[in-house]
Amino acid sequence: MQNVTLKIHTSLFKKSFFLFSLITILCFLIPVNTYAEGEESNLSVKAELPDNQLTKDAGYYDLEVKPGQTQELTLKVYNMGDKETTAKIEINPAYTGASGSFVYALDASKRDESMTLPLSDIAKTDEFISIPAKSEADVKINLTIPTEPFEGIVYGGIRVTDAEGEKEGNSKSEKEDSGFSIANKYAYTIAMRIRENEELPKSDLKVKKILASQVVGRNAVKVNLQNPTPTIIDKVTYDAKIMKKGSSDVLHEHKVSNYRVAPNTNFDYAISWDNKPFEAGSYQLEMTAKSEVTGQTWNFKQNFTISAKEAKELNAKAVDLEKDYMKYIIYGSIGAAILLLLIIILLVTLSKKRKKKQRRKKAKGKRPANKKGKEARNGSGRQPSGAKRKPAAQSGKRKR
Known part of the structure; x- marks a missing residue:
């Protein structure tokens, strides 16, 4: 009987430990996915540099201006495609990207509170321009410098994208599960730096x-x-x-x-x-x-x-x-120890109850046999004290 009980205890322990291990292992599984694409454009651009350009051989505008000055700039846009296309023109402030480069894709609504004079307040142009196939068009940019002198640099860019591509959905922004947004729009940007003098603040x-x-x-x-x-x-x-x-x-x-x-x-x-x-x-x-x-x-x-x-x-x-596996090992060990302790307590309790039940059965089985034996002993022995003795039988009748 003890061998059977031991086997039951061992079997229960093995099953419980296997189940706990399986649950622990299943807690460590995770998947990931990413995607990106982009499209090229038939457009290209070139800045026509004016006389007040400070950096003469630059491919961008670097202008010295005076308070209240107005000026018209020309930006050439080329269409190298086989059909007429429409270009979208945006003038945005320059922002600092997370990778330490300049970004021109955001309008002035995203500007820092310290930016009191964004480029889009000074430079204006038409939003769209059509360019014939295998040809070019001039984008006119009108500068209006405030009459109030400003300090330092006003900096931004003229951003040119294919509006036809936008209509076809090529500029659609795809947001991946990773949280990384990629726009398929292919853009050209010409930087523009404007200042009133070459002395800059600290x-x-x-x-x-x-x-x-x-x-x-x-x-x-x-x-x-x-x-x-x-x-x-x-x-x-x-x-x-x-x-x-x-x-x-x-x-x-x-x-x-x-x-x-x-x-x-x-x-x-x-x-x-x-x-x-x-x-x-x-x-x-x-x-x-x-x-x-x-x-x-x-x-x-x-x-x-x-x-x-x-x-x-x-x-x-x-x-x-990365998971902190040591933490999981510690927690898992504590959990396994508690689970093992509970199983042992349960098995010991069950074992004690079973033994108690068996003792009761044995006691009930012995009780009737003892009673009969006692009665047998009482019948064959002396009469109990206080019992009246029967008179001895007489051998003959008494004569009157």
């Missing part, structure tokens, strides 16, 4: 905010940097480190060089979390930015916090996230 950089975020679906901390001055900051090297608050151990680090910052813009400098999950807590940023052109250095030291809610939401969306 450049500056500031940290506006630090937040936990993602880049192409991967966890990263973004440091939002601002250039509040009307100057271009060139050849910038950034070196950023993140530590736990109060610790000197570097958790994550990112260093880049040859970045540019457009005037009066802000941008996100991303520090990868190295495919690790965010953990709620307080952190410290130590960052240095240095411009080889101006010789300026900016040092930043700032605390920030990642909340439990932010960490949970971002980790749930993150792709290629």
Whole structure:
């Protein structure tokens, strides 16, 4: 009986442990997918440089102007295709991209609060122009300089795209599961820099905010940097480190060089979390930015916090996230130990109940036999005390 009980205990333990292991393994599985494409255009562009051009051999406009000045500029647009097409013309401020280059695709509604005079307020043109097949057309850009003098540089670009391609859907923006948006629009941009004199104010950089975020679906901390001055900051090297608050151990680090910052813009400098999950807590940023052109250095030291809610939401969306397997091993071991302890307690309890039941059955089986034996002994022995004895039988009758 003991062997049968032991086999049952062993079988239950094996099945329970196998089930727990299977559930633990199934918790580690995750998939990912990306996609992108683009199309070329039959358009090309060329800037016709005016007399007030400062950089004579440049392929962009670099103009010195005076307060209240008006001027007409010419931009040539070429159509190399076999049919007539329509070009869309946009004049936008220059923004600083996350990769340290200039971006001209956003209008002035996205500008930084320090940008008081966007290029689109100074330069105007028609939104569309038709160009015959295998031909060219002139885009006229009208400059109106404010009568109030301005400081530094007004910077932006003239962006030319194929409007026919837009109508056909070639410019449709595709948003992938990773959170990365790609526009299929093929655009040409001619930069435009306008200033009233060559003396520029001193450049500056500031940290506006630090937040936990993602880049192409991967966890990263973004440091939002601002250039509040009307100057271009060139050849910038950034070196950023993140530590736990109060610790000197570097958790994550990112260093880049040859970045540019457009005037009066802000941008996100991303520090990868190295495919690790965010953990709620307080952190410290130590960052240095240095411009080889101006010789300026900016040092930043700032605390920030990642909340439990932010960490949970971002980790749930993150792709290629490395799991903290040691944590799972510890939790799994604790769970397995608790499960094993519960199984042992259950088996011991069942075993005790079974033995108790067997003892009761044995006791019930012995009780009737003992009673009969006692009665037999009482019948064959002496009479109990107090019982009346029967008189002895007489051998003959008594004579009267």
